Amino acid sequence: MHTYEVFLKKDGRDEYRHAGALDAANDDLALVLARESYLRRAEGDRLWLVRRSNLIIGDPAFVAPNANKAHRHHDGGAVAARRKSLRTQKANEQ
């Protein structure tokens, strides 16, 4: 048996989304079983199956360290605060 990751997409501009996983003996059977397990209610028009063994997986120690770099979060908060402060300062001067 192989484990497959299942991705579905509705036709149009939606992106493929991960729907789940399944076990099957080979690729042909995986397609048949994915259809019955994940597409019974026409949840998508397109289907990708990827063998889990073919995924390239980043180690958490490699992936996680960027979590604490707040300066890379471009929410505009720092700029907005600075502009507000300048406006207040200017108003006080008048």
Place this chain on the structure above:
Amino acid sequence: MTIDVNDGTREWLLALADDKHLMGQQHAEWIGVTPFLEEDLAFCSIGQDELGHAALLYELLVGDDDAAIDSLAFDRGAGDYRSCHLVEMATDNWSTAFARHWLFDAADRCRWELVADSALVPLADLAARVEREEVFHRLHAERMLDVLMNDPDAARRLQRAVAQLAPLVHGLFEPAAGESAAIEAGAATGPFADQWSGFVAEVETRVGPVDWGDPPEQRARTQRSADWQPLMSRMREVIDLDVSATW
């Protein structure tokens, strides 16, 4: 939509519908107990489709009144059903259940081919709709067979199951009485038995020579097997709790 048919055509369609109905029920009873989850979903989906096809066939005969469809599906006396013994047979063996699914769908394809060009337009339309779903049933069976026949132990079990089912499959090809009237009326375009040799060749290509034996005594599908009554009791279990209840 109801169609106005002669008695022979009605018998012919009842045989088709009753086989679908009981096959759907048998498949559905595997929910939760097939060997793995994905197969569980697939097998029950297939069963659900079969029940849907049966309901559409009953509807052709009695119209779209739910109570009339239910009554035709569940309230007839044993002698008024036209199922074959293959679909009545109880089994708790997965290889037998799987082999029956494969053999039934392959045989049923032969039967539906006989009404694909039916003079009864609603029936021909239904045949086209059914075939759109049956394609996937057969694909499921065939792709599973590819895997199972490549494994010596699985292949042995499957061949044993086919050998056990062979006479009953032979019985599936027995039409109900009145088939010639159905053909005369243009409802069916030929006798079911003419499809037998093609079916046998298709099966034996996959599993090797099969001893098909003699079909069981079904008396033009009017005689039920021993497994029919328990099956019908399971199907009617909820109805029988209170037959006067309105659902």
